Every structure is written in structure tokens, then in C-alpha cells.
Amino acid sequence: xxKELAYRENDGIAVTLHWHSGSNRLSVSVYDWRNxxxxxxxAGPRNAMEVFEHPYAYAPERDxxxxxxxxxxxx
Numbered sequence: 001x002x003k004e005l006a007y008r009e010n011d012g013i014a015v016t017l018h019w020h021s022g023s024n025r026l027s028v029s030v031y032d033w034r035n036x037x038x039x040x041x042x043a044g045p046r047n048a049m050e051v052f053e054h055p056y057a058y059a060p061e062r063d064x065x066x067x068x069x070x071x072x073x074x075x
Contacts, residue, residue, distance in 0.1 A: 006052055017043070017052040030055045 005026075006017040012033040019026055026043040028051045041058045043051040051058050 006049075008052075015052060015055055017048060028052050028055050028058075030059070 001021045003019045003021060004016055005019050008015050014031045014033065016029050017026065018029065026045065026048045027040050028043055028048070029038065029040040031038040039055075039059055041051055041055060043058075
């Protein structure tokens with residue numbers, strides 16, 4: 001099950017912080033309503049709000065992900 005912990009939207013870009021209770025993991029999803037691009041980044045408990053506030057710093061370099069990116073997980 002997925003629970004929304006935080007949400008913000010600005011200039012057509014929606015950013016959501018999710019907690020996945022089944023796996024006890026956090027992720028941040030970004031959706032651009034203007035062109036349909038999206039990506040999701042895993043986050044650790046220590047940097048979840050950092051990833052939520054600055055998701056493009058953790059985004060994949062090209063293809064905007066269209067898949068899960070695990071680089072933002074902090075130990």
C-alpha cells in the first residue's frame with residue numbers, strides 16, 4: 001500500500017513523496033502535466049525531504065526516468 005506523505009505542484013509539475021508500507025520504502029514521483037514526462041526516485045529516511053524539495057538533482061540524466069531510479073537512497 002502506498003501513502004502520500006507530501007505533495008506540491010508548481011507550473012504544471014507535481015511532486016509527491018510516498019511511503020510504501022509493504023516494503024517500508026520512500027519514493028518521490030515527479031509528473032510534468034505539460035508534456036507527460038515523469039520519473040520516480042527512491043529516497044532514504046534521512047534525505048526524503050531533500051529529494052522531495054529538489055527532485056531534479058536526483059533525476060536520471062536522460063529519458064526522465066520513465067522508471068524507478070534508486071540513486072537517492074541514503075543509508
